[in-house]
Amino acid sequence: MAISEISTKFLAAKKAKGLSFADLEAKLGYDEVWIASVLYRQASASEEEATKIVEALGMGSEFVEYLTECPMKGGLDPLVPTDPLIYRFYEIMQVYGVPVKAVVHEKFGDGIMSAIDFSIDVEREENPKGDRVKVIMCGKFLPYKKW
Amino acid sequence: MAISEISTKFLAAKKAKGLSFADLEAKLGYDEVWIASVLYRQASASEEEATKIVEALGMGSEFVEYLTECPMKGGLDPLVPTDPLIYRFYEIMQVYGVPVKAVVHEKFGDGIMSAIDFSIDVEREENPKGDRVKVIMCGKFLPYKKW
Amino acid sequence: MAISEISTKFLAAKKAKGLSFADLEAKLGYDEVWIASVLYRQASASEEEATKIVEALGMGSEFVEYLTECPMKGGLDPLVPTDPLIYRFYEIMQVYGVPVKAVVHEKFGDGIMSAIDFSIDVEREENPKGDRVKVIMCGKFLPYKKW
Amino acid sequence: MAISEISTKFLAAKKAKGLSFADLEAKLGYDEVWIASVLYRQASASEEEATKIVEALGMGSEFVEYLTECPMKGGLDPLVPTDPLIYRFYEIMQVYGVPVKAVVHEKFGDGIMSAIDFSIDVEREENPKGDRVKVIMCGKFLPYKKW
Amino acid sequence: MAISEISTKFLAAKKAKGLSFADLEAKLGYDEVWIASVLYRQASASEEEATKIVEALGMGSEFVEYLTECPMKGGLDPLVPTDPLIYRFYEIMQVYGVPVKAVVHEKFGDGIMSAIDFSIDVEREENPKGDRVKVIMCGKFLPYKKW
Amino acid sequence: MAISEISTKFLAAKKAKGLSFADLEAKLGYDEVWIASVLYRQASASEEEATKIVEALGMGSEFVEYLTECPMKGGLDPLVPTDPLIYRFYEIMQVYGVPVKAVVHEKFGDGIMSAIDFSIDVEREENPKGDRVKVIMCGKFLPYKKW
Amino acid sequence: MAISEISTKFLAAKKAKGLSFADLEAKLGYDEVWIASVLYRQASASEEEATKIVEALGMGSEFVEYLTECPMKGGLDPLVPTDPLIYRFYEIMQVYGVPVKAVVHEKFGDGIMSAIDFSIDVEREENPKGDRVKVIMCGKFLPYKKW
Amino acid sequence: MAISEISTKFLAAKKAKGLSFADLEAKLGYDEVWIASVLYRQASASEEEATKIVEALGMGSEFVEYLTECPMKGGLDPLVPTDPLIYRFYEIMQVYGVPVKAVVHEKFGDGIMSAIDFSIDVEREENPKGDRVKVIMCGKFLPYKKW
Amino acid sequence: MAISEISTKFLAAKKAKGLSFADLEAKLGYDEVWIASVLYRQASASEEEATKIVEALGMGSEFVEYLTECPMKGGLDPLVPTDPLIYRFYEIMQVYGVPVKAVVHEKFGDGIMSAIDFSIDVEREENPKGDRVKVIMCGKFLPYKKW
Amino acid sequence: MAISEISTKFLAAKKAKGLSFADLEAKLGYDEVWIASVLYRQASASEEEATKIVEALGMGSEFVEYLTECPMKGGLDPLVPTDPLIYRFYEIMQVYGVPVKAVVHEKFGDGIMSAIDFSIDVEREENPKGDRVKVIMCGKFLPYKKW
Structure with a gap:
C-alpha cells in the first residue's frame, strides 16, 4: 500500500508532536488502531472526531475534511503482501x-x-x-x- | 483448499459420533481450533495427542500416524479466497x-x-x-x- | 466453478421431475434463486427446508443432510470469470x-x-x-x- | 481505480457547490448513478447533457468536451477489488x-x-x-x- | 480449455463419419463455426437443430439433450492462451x-x-x-x- | 494501455483539425485502423507515410521520426482488459x-x-x-x- | 506441462526400443527436436511421417492418427515455468x-x-x-x- | 520493460550519431547484441569497455560509471510479454x-x-x-x- | 507441489524401513538433502547411486530407473508458496x-x-x-x- | 523492488566515499549484509547504530531518523523476480x-x-x-x- 500523500502529512504532524497512537488513544478516548486507520485513510471519522484528531495533531482545521471522506479502502499491493x-x-x-x-x-x-x-x-x-x-x-x- | 481424503475420513467419524469441536475440547482438554487444525491437516499432533483424538473419534489406531505427520500447510485456492x-x-x-x-x-x-x-x-x-x-x-x- | 458431484445429483433429479426453479418457488414458497443457491451448494438450508426441497425433487431422505451443511462458498475459476x-x-x-x-x-x-x-x-x-x-x-x- | 485528474476536478467543483449526486438528479433529471458514472469517466454524455452537467457544477464551458469523450472504461486495480x-x-x-x-x-x-x-x-x-x-x-x- | 467428455464423443462420431465441419454446414445449412461451437459446448442448439446435428453424426437421440443445454462458456486456461x-x-x-x-x-x-x-x-x-x-x-x- | 505522451500529442492535433480517422483514410489512402495504429504507436510508418500523416495533422516535421520508430507494441493492462x-x-x-x-x-x-x-x-x-x-x-x- | 497420456505411450515405446531422439533423427531423416515435438504433441506429422515414426517405435498402425492431429499446443504451467x-x-x-x-x-x-x-x-x-x-x-x- | 532514463540518454546519443548497433560492433569489436544489452542496462561493462562505448557515442566521461554498474536485470512487464x-x-x-x-x-x-x-x-x-x-x-x- | 505417485512409494518404503534421511546419509555417504531431492524427484541419480538408494530402501531393482530419469523440476503451487x-x-x-x-x-x-x-x-x-x-x-x- | 529515494541517497553517499559494504563491516562491526539491508530500508537500526552508519557515510545527522524507522519490507516486483x-x-x-x-x-x-x-x-x-x-x-x- 503506497501511503497516500495526505496520510504522510498526518503522520509527519504526529511525529513532530512526538505522539504515539497510544498517546492519541489516551488523549481522545478512541482506540489507537482505529485512529491509525483514520490517519492511514482506511476509515472515516465524523466531523467532530476529525476535528479532535486534527487538533490533537496541531494541524489547521482545513485538514478536517480529509478525515471525514469515505476512503477507497484496502490497496495492499501485491495481493499476497510481502511485509x-x-x-x-x-x-x-x-x-x-x-x-x-x-x-x-x-x-x-x-x-x-x-x-x-x-x-x-x-x-x-x-x-x-x-x-x-x-x-x-x-x-x-x-x-x-x-x- | 481441497479437503484431503484423510481429513474427510476424520470428519466423517466425528460426524458419526455426533461430536462438535467444542465437545472434543471438553473431552480432550485441547483447544477446539487446534483440534480442527489437526483434523484438517494444518497442524501435527504428538503420538499421545493423536492417540487420544483418534480414540475420541472411535477410529482404529492405524489412523494415529496420519495425525503425527508434519503436513504441507496452507493451500487455500485461489490466493484471494472466495469463501x-x-x-x-x-x-x-x-x-x-x-x-x-x-x-x-x-x-x-x-x-x-x-x-x-x-x-x-x-x-x-x-x-x-x-x-x-x-x-x-x-x-x-x-x-x-x-x- | 466445477459443479460438485452432489449438486449434479440434485440437478439431475430436478430435470427428471421436469421442474424449473420457478416451479420449485411456486411449490415451496422460497425464492427460486435461493433454491438454486442451495442446490448448487452456495447456501445451506435448515433441516425443515432441506426436507421439503428433497421431497419436492423426489429424492430419498438421505440427501437432506447434504443441503444443511455450511458449504465452502464461491469458487468460480478463474478469478475473472469467462462465462x-x-x-x-x-x-x-x-x-x-x-x-x-x-x-x-x-x-x-x-x-x-x-x-x-x-x-x-x-x-x-x-x-x-x-x-x-x-x-x-x-x-x-x-x-x-x-x- | 485511480481517479483521473479530470474527474478530480469535477468532483471538487461538485463539492464546492455542496451538491450531492441526488441533488444533481433532482436538478437535471438524469439518474444519480449515471451522473456519477459520467463524472468518474465511465460513461459519456451528449453535448447537451454535458453542457447541463458542467453548468450545474458551475464550471466553464471548456470542460464540456471532457464529458463527451468515450472513455476507456473499467480499470479497477487489482482484478479482485480490495475496497x-x-x-x-x-x-x-x-x-x-x-x-x-x-x-x-x-x-x-x-x-x-x-x-x-x-x-x-x-x-x-x-x-x-x-x-x-x-x-x-x-x-x-x-x-x-x-x- | 479441457475438451469436455461429451464433446469428445461428438467429435469422435464426426471423425468416424469422416465429416468435416464444412460438410456439416453443407448438409445442415448452419455455419460451420456455429456447429463447431455447439459440439465444443460453447453454444446451445434448439431441440430441432440438435436433433438434426445428432442425426447427421449418426448418434442416438439420447445425445440431443446434451446439445440443447445452455453451457458454461469460455474456460480457456490459462487466461493468456498458449496455443x-x-x-x-x-x-x-x-x-x-x-x-x-x-x-x-x-x-x-x-x-x-x-x-x-x-x-x-x-x-x-x-x-x-x-x-x-x-x-x-x-x-x-x-x-x-x-x- | 496508458496512451503515451507522444500519442496524446498526435490525437490532440487530430482533434484540433477536426479530422476523424475516416477523414484521414480518405485523404491519405491508408486504412483508418492502420492510421490509428500508427498514431497510438502500435505500428510504424515509413518516412514517406509518416510525413504525409504529420502534414495532414498540421504538425511540424520534427514529429515524423516518432512515427517511423518500431514501437514496443501491446501493453493493455491488465492482461484481461476491463474496457x-x-x-x-x-x-x-x-x-x-x-x-x-x-x-x-x-x-x-x-x-x-x-x-x-x-x-x-x-x-x-x-x-x-x-x-x-x-x-x-x-x-x-x-x-x-x-x- | 502435464505430459499427455498418449505422449507417455510413445515415450515408453521409444524407451523400450532403446532409441534416443538422435537415433530417430539418424533413422528417419527428420530433426530430433521436431520428432520430440511430435511425440510430445506440440507438432503434427503427415500421414507418411507419422507412419514412419510409429514403425520406428515398433508400435501398431492404430497410433498413426494420434500424430497427425493438430494438437492444442503449449500448456506449460505455471506461466513462468519452474523447471x-x-x-x-x-x-x-x-x-x-x-x-x-x-x-x-x-x-x-x-x-x-x-x-x-x-x-x-x-x-x-x-x-x-x-x-x-x-x-x-x-x-x-x-x-x-x-x- | 520501461526503458530507464539513463538508457534513453544512451539511445538518444546513438541516434544523434546515426550509429546502428552493427556499426558499434564494427567499431568496437564487441557483439551488437551485447552492446545493446549494455545500453539497455541488462549487462555491465568493464571500465575500459564502458569508456570505449561512451566515446563511440560521443558522450562525456561522466557517463562511464552508468555502464559499469551491475544492473537490476529483466523487468519485462507483464510476465507474459505483449510485444x-x-x-x-x-x-x-x-x-x-x-x-x-x-x-x-x-x-x-x-x-x-x-x-x-x-x-x-x-x-x-x-x-x-x-x-x-x-x-x-x-x-x-x-x-x-x-x- | 503435489508429491508424485512414484515419490510416495519411495517415501512409504523409507517409512516402512524406519529410516530418516540422516540414516540414509550415514549409510550411503550422500548428503541427506540431496537424497531427499532424489526421492522427491527434484534430482536424478546415476545408475549406481540409484541402485544403492533403492537397495537401502529395500525395494526391487525395477525402481532404479525412476531415480535415474531427469525429472521435471520445481512445481510448487501456487507461485508464492503457502506452507x-x-x-x-x-x-x-x-x-x-x-x-x-x-x-x-x-x-x-x-x-x-x-x-x-x-x-x-x-x-x-x-x-x-x-x-x-x-x-x-x-x-x-x-x-x-x-x- | 524500486529502490526508494532515501536509499538512493545513502547509496550515493557510500559511493562518493568509495566504501564497500565490506569496508563498512570492518569499520562498524556489523555484518555487511545487515548494513546493506538497513540502507535498502529492509531493516531498521537503533539510534546508536544509525548514527554510526550515517557518520561513516559522511552524511548529516538529519539522516539518522530515516534508518531507525521500521520499514515496509519486501516489495520485489513481480512476485517471481526477474533479476x-x-x-x-x-x-x-x-x-x-x-x-x-x-x-x-x-x-x-x-x-x-x-x-x-x-x-x-x-x-x-x-x-x-x-x-x-x-x-x-x-x-x-x-x-x-x-x-
Missing part, C-alpha cells in the same frame, strides 16, 4: 482459515464474522518467555438471510 | 494491516507477531444487538535480529 | 463500482451493502423492444463501527 | 453467479443480461431492523444469435 | 484493441460490438503469395443506455 | 477460439493466421434492426515448418 | 528480449521472427572449458503489413 | 521447451544451458523465399552437482 | 534479495551464484536460547560472459 | 523447498526456521575450479505451539 508482519495475517488465514470456519459454523450456524460491524485491538501481553502480541478481532455474527 | 467467511480475514488484513503494523511497531519495536508460537481462539460473545464472533490471536513478539 | 453471462456482473462492478460506491456513501454514510443479510431476485420485465432481465439486490446497510 | 463495498459485488458474483445463470436460462433461454443496454439504480429501503441498500440492475436480454 | 493459433487473437486485441475502439467510437458513438448478437465466419481467401485466413466478425452495435 | 468494447474481443477468443481453431485446421492444415502479415478493417453494416459492426481480419495462413 | 532448464529460456527473454528486438529492427525493419515458419536445433559444441549447448532458432522474418 | 517480437520467444519456450529439454538431457545428461556463461547472436540469413532471422544461443552446459 | 516453512525462503528472498545482490556484486563482480553447480545443507546448531536451523547454500560464482 | 541473481533463490526454493522441509522436520519436528530471529551471511569460498558463493542462513527453530 513480514502483514504477511503473517495472510499465513494465519491460509493455515487456520478452514478450521476457524468449521468452528464458527458449529458455534453460530451458517454466516460470517462481520468485518464492518467490527473492531480490532492490539495488546501487549507480558510473558517471561518473551512478551506476546495479542490481536483481538470482534465482529457481529451475520447469519445468511434466506428468502 | 465469504474466510475472505473477511483477507479483507481485515487489507484494511487494517498497515494500521496494525504501525501500532505493533510503536508498542514493540521492529519485529512481528509469530504465526508459529501462536494460538488462535474463537469465542461467542453474547450481545443484545446480535452475538459477536471474537477471534483472539496471540503470538510471541519476535524482534528482528541484528548481526 | 459471458457471469462476466457481465464483473464488468458492471468494474464500470459502475466506483460510481455506486460514491452514491451509497452519500445516501448512507461510510459502510457497505451486506452480501450476507442479503437477497437477490431475478425478474423478467416485458418490454416491446425486447424483454429485460431485472436483478434486484437488497442488502442491509452496515455502517462501519468505530471504537 | 469492501466494491468487493461485495465480486462476492455476490462468486456466490450467486451460477445460480443466477441457471435461473436466467430457465426464464429466457440461452443469452445474457446486457451490461450496455443497461441501467443501475441505488435506493434506500427503510427497514425497522436497519435500512437496506437496494441495487436494481436492468438490462436487455440478449439471446445468442445462431447463424 | 499459437488462439494466442494470435489475444495479440490482435493487445495491438489493435485501442485503435479499433477509437474507430468504432468515431463510426458509431459510445457503445460496443455485441459478442452475443454476433456471428463469426472463417473463409479461405486464395492468394498467389499464400492463401489467407479471413475471419469475419459481425455483431450488433449496442449504444450505451443513459438513464 | 467493455475491448473485452468483447477477449470474450470472443474465449468462447469461439477452440471452434475457430478446429475449422481453420480443417480448411488449411496445421498452422496459424498471421497477426503480422495481417490487416483488420472495421465497417458499419446497415441493418433495420440496428446497425452492425463488422470487423474483418485477414492474415496469411502460415503452415508449421517441419525440419 | 530450471526451461526457465532459462524465460530468463533469456527477460534479459535479452529488448536488446534483441532493437537489433532485429535495425537489421530487418519492423516485424518479427516467425515462430511458425521456424526451426530449432540443439547441438553439442565441444569446448575444453566445458562443452556448450548451442540452440539455433531460425524463423522467417515477417514484416508488418500496412494497408 | 509480438518478444512474445515469440515466450511461445517458442511454451511449444518447444519440453522437447528441447528432452533432447538436451539425452545429449548431455541432467543439467542446464547456462544463461550467464552465455552468448546470443542475431544474424540475417538470406533466403529467396524471404530472409530469415537466425538467433544463436550458446551457453555452457552445467551438470547438476551431487553432494 | 510456512517453505514460505520463509520466499520471504528471505523478498527482504534480503536486493542487499545480498549488492554484496555479491561487490565481492565477485557481475554474475550469479549457480543453483546448478550448487549444494545445500541443513544443520542443527545448538543454542541455549533455542536451537537454530542453519541452511548453507554454496554455488559456483558464474560471471557474465561478454562477447 | 537472475535474485531469481536463483526462488529457483532453490522451488527445487529444494520440499526436500529441505522434509529434512528440517526430521531434525527438529514440526516448525520452521525463523526469518526474523535470523541472520544471513555471504562469503567467498576460494576454489581452483572457480570461486564459490556461500550463503549461510541461520534462524531459530520455532516449533509450532499447541494450545
Whole structure:
C-alpha cells in the first residue's frame, strides 16, 4: 500500500508532536488502531472526531475534511503482501482459515464474522518467555438471510 | 483448499459420533481450533495427542500416524479466497494491516507477531444487538535480529 | 466453478421431475434463486427446508443432510470469470463500482451493502423492444463501527 | 481505480457547490448513478447533457468536451477489488453467479443480461431492523444469435 | 480449455463419419463455426437443430439433450492462451484493441460490438503469395443506455 | 494501455483539425485502423507515410521520426482488459477460439493466421434492426515448418 | 506441462526400443527436436511421417492418427515455468528480449521472427572449458503489413 | 520493460550519431547484441569497455560509471510479454521447451544451458523465399552437482 | 507441489524401513538433502547411486530407473508458496534479495551464484536460547560472459 | 523492488566515499549484509547504530531518523523476480523447498526456521575450479505451539 500523500502529512504532524497512537488513544478516548486507520485513510471519522484528531495533531482545521471522506479502502499491493508482519495475517488465514470456519459454523450456524460491524485491538501481553502480541478481532455474527 | 481424503475420513467419524469441536475440547482438554487444525491437516499432533483424538473419534489406531505427520500447510485456492467467511480475514488484513503494523511497531519495536508460537481462539460473545464472533490471536513478539 | 458431484445429483433429479426453479418457488414458497443457491451448494438450508426441497425433487431422505451443511462458498475459476453471462456482473462492478460506491456513501454514510443479510431476485420485465432481465439486490446497510 | 485528474476536478467543483449526486438528479433529471458514472469517466454524455452537467457544477464551458469523450472504461486495480463495498459485488458474483445463470436460462433461454443496454439504480429501503441498500440492475436480454 | 467428455464423443462420431465441419454446414445449412461451437459446448442448439446435428453424426437421440443445454462458456486456461493459433487473437486485441475502439467510437458513438448478437465466419481467401485466413466478425452495435 | 505522451500529442492535433480517422483514410489512402495504429504507436510508418500523416495533422516535421520508430507494441493492462468494447474481443477468443481453431485446421492444415502479415478493417453494416459492426481480419495462413 | 497420456505411450515405446531422439533423427531423416515435438504433441506429422515414426517405435498402425492431429499446443504451467532448464529460456527473454528486438529492427525493419515458419536445433559444441549447448532458432522474418 | 532514463540518454546519443548497433560492433569489436544489452542496462561493462562505448557515442566521461554498474536485470512487464517480437520467444519456450529439454538431457545428461556463461547472436540469413532471422544461443552446459 | 505417485512409494518404503534421511546419509555417504531431492524427484541419480538408494530402501531393482530419469523440476503451487516453512525462503528472498545482490556484486563482480553447480545443507546448531536451523547454500560464482 | 529515494541517497553517499559494504563491516562491526539491508530500508537500526552508519557515510545527522524507522519490507516486483541473481533463490526454493522441509522436520519436528530471529551471511569460498558463493542462513527453530 503506497501511503497516500495526505496520510504522510498526518503522520509527519504526529511525529513532530512526538505522539504515539497510544498517546492519541489516551488523549481522545478512541482506540489507537482505529485512529491509525483514520490517519492511514482506511476509515472515516465524523466531523467532530476529525476535528479532535486534527487538533490533537496541531494541524489547521482545513485538514478536517480529509478525515471525514469515505476512503477507497484496502490497496495492499501485491495481493499476497510481502511485509513480514502483514504477511503473517495472510499465513494465519491460509493455515487456520478452514478450521476457524468449521468452528464458527458449529458455534453460530451458517454466516460470517462481520468485518464492518467490527473492531480490532492490539495488546501487549507480558510473558517471561518473551512478551506476546495479542490481536483481538470482534465482529457481529451475520447469519445468511434466506428468502 | 481441497479437503484431503484423510481429513474427510476424520470428519466423517466425528460426524458419526455426533461430536462438535467444542465437545472434543471438553473431552480432550485441547483447544477446539487446534483440534480442527489437526483434523484438517494444518497442524501435527504428538503420538499421545493423536492417540487420544483418534480414540475420541472411535477410529482404529492405524489412523494415529496420519495425525503425527508434519503436513504441507496452507493451500487455500485461489490466493484471494472466495469463501465469504474466510475472505473477511483477507479483507481485515487489507484494511487494517498497515494500521496494525504501525501500532505493533510503536508498542514493540521492529519485529512481528509469530504465526508459529501462536494460538488462535474463537469465542461467542453474547450481545443484545446480535452475538459477536471474537477471534483472539496471540503470538510471541519476535524482534528482528541484528548481526 | 466445477459443479460438485452432489449438486449434479440434485440437478439431475430436478430435470427428471421436469421442474424449473420457478416451479420449485411456486411449490415451496422460497425464492427460486435461493433454491438454486442451495442446490448448487452456495447456501445451506435448515433441516425443515432441506426436507421439503428433497421431497419436492423426489429424492430419498438421505440427501437432506447434504443441503444443511455450511458449504465452502464461491469458487468460480478463474478469478475473472469467462462465462459471458457471469462476466457481465464483473464488468458492471468494474464500470459502475466506483460510481455506486460514491452514491451509497452519500445516501448512507461510510459502510457497505451486506452480501450476507442479503437477497437477490431475478425478474423478467416485458418490454416491446425486447424483454429485460431485472436483478434486484437488497442488502442491509452496515455502517462501519468505530471504537 | 485511480481517479483521473479530470474527474478530480469535477468532483471538487461538485463539492464546492455542496451538491450531492441526488441533488444533481433532482436538478437535471438524469439518474444519480449515471451522473456519477459520467463524472468518474465511465460513461459519456451528449453535448447537451454535458453542457447541463458542467453548468450545474458551475464550471466553464471548456470542460464540456471532457464529458463527451468515450472513455476507456473499467480499470479497477487489482482484478479482485480490495475496497469492501466494491468487493461485495465480486462476492455476490462468486456466490450467486451460477445460480443466477441457471435461473436466467430457465426464464429466457440461452443469452445474457446486457451490461450496455443497461441501467443501475441505488435506493434506500427503510427497514425497522436497519435500512437496506437496494441495487436494481436492468438490462436487455440478449439471446445468442445462431447463424 | 479441457475438451469436455461429451464433446469428445461428438467429435469422435464426426471423425468416424469422416465429416468435416464444412460438410456439416453443407448438409445442415448452419455455419460451420456455429456447429463447431455447439459440439465444443460453447453454444446451445434448439431441440430441432440438435436433433438434426445428432442425426447427421449418426448418434442416438439420447445425445440431443446434451446439445440443447445452455453451457458454461469460455474456460480457456490459462487466461493468456498458449496455443499459437488462439494466442494470435489475444495479440490482435493487445495491438489493435485501442485503435479499433477509437474507430468504432468515431463510426458509431459510445457503445460496443455485441459478442452475443454476433456471428463469426472463417473463409479461405486464395492468394498467389499464400492463401489467407479471413475471419469475419459481425455483431450488433449496442449504444450505451443513459438513464 | 496508458496512451503515451507522444500519442496524446498526435490525437490532440487530430482533434484540433477536426479530422476523424475516416477523414484521414480518405485523404491519405491508408486504412483508418492502420492510421490509428500508427498514431497510438502500435505500428510504424515509413518516412514517406509518416510525413504525409504529420502534414495532414498540421504538425511540424520534427514529429515524423516518432512515427517511423518500431514501437514496443501491446501493453493493455491488465492482461484481461476491463474496457467493455475491448473485452468483447477477449470474450470472443474465449468462447469461439477452440471452434475457430478446429475449422481453420480443417480448411488449411496445421498452422496459424498471421497477426503480422495481417490487416483488420472495421465497417458499419446497415441493418433495420440496428446497425452492425463488422470487423474483418485477414492474415496469411502460415503452415508449421517441419525440419 | 502435464505430459499427455498418449505422449507417455510413445515415450515408453521409444524407451523400450532403446532409441534416443538422435537415433530417430539418424533413422528417419527428420530433426530430433521436431520428432520430440511430435511425440510430445506440440507438432503434427503427415500421414507418411507419422507412419514412419510409429514403425520406428515398433508400435501398431492404430497410433498413426494420434500424430497427425493438430494438437492444442503449449500448456506449460505455471506461466513462468519452474523447471530450471526451461526457465532459462524465460530468463533469456527477460534479459535479452529488448536488446534483441532493437537489433532485429535495425537489421530487418519492423516485424518479427516467425515462430511458425521456424526451426530449432540443439547441438553439442565441444569446448575444453566445458562443452556448450548451442540452440539455433531460425524463423522467417515477417514484416508488418500496412494497408 | 520501461526503458530507464539513463538508457534513453544512451539511445538518444546513438541516434544523434546515426550509429546502428552493427556499426558499434564494427567499431568496437564487441557483439551488437551485447552492446545493446549494455545500453539497455541488462549487462555491465568493464571500465575500459564502458569508456570505449561512451566515446563511440560521443558522450562525456561522466557517463562511464552508468555502464559499469551491475544492473537490476529483466523487468519485462507483464510476465507474459505483449510485444509480438518478444512474445515469440515466450511461445517458442511454451511449444518447444519440453522437447528441447528432452533432447538436451539425452545429449548431455541432467543439467542446464547456462544463461550467464552465455552468448546470443542475431544474424540475417538470406533466403529467396524471404530472409530469415537466425538467433544463436550458446551457453555452457552445467551438470547438476551431487553432494 | 503435489508429491508424485512414484515419490510416495519411495517415501512409504523409507517409512516402512524406519529410516530418516540422516540414516540414509550415514549409510550411503550422500548428503541427506540431496537424497531427499532424489526421492522427491527434484534430482536424478546415476545408475549406481540409484541402485544403492533403492537397495537401502529395500525395494526391487525395477525402481532404479525412476531415480535415474531427469525429472521435471520445481512445481510448487501456487507461485508464492503457502506452507510456512517453505514460505520463509520466499520471504528471505523478498527482504534480503536486493542487499545480498549488492554484496555479491561487490565481492565477485557481475554474475550469479549457480543453483546448478550448487549444494545445500541443513544443520542443527545448538543454542541455549533455542536451537537454530542453519541452511548453507554454496554455488559456483558464474560471471557474465561478454562477447 | 524500486529502490526508494532515501536509499538512493545513502547509496550515493557510500559511493562518493568509495566504501564497500565490506569496508563498512570492518569499520562498524556489523555484518555487511545487515548494513546493506538497513540502507535498502529492509531493516531498521537503533539510534546508536544509525548514527554510526550515517557518520561513516559522511552524511548529516538529519539522516539518522530515516534508518531507525521500521520499514515496509519486501516489495520485489513481480512476485517471481526477474533479476537472475535474485531469481536463483526462488529457483532453490522451488527445487529444494520440499526436500529441505522434509529434512528440517526430521531434525527438529514440526516448525520452521525463523526469518526474523535470523541472520544471513555471504562469503567467498576460494576454489581452483572457480570461486564459490556461500550463503549461510541461520534462524531459530520455532516449533509450532499447541494450545
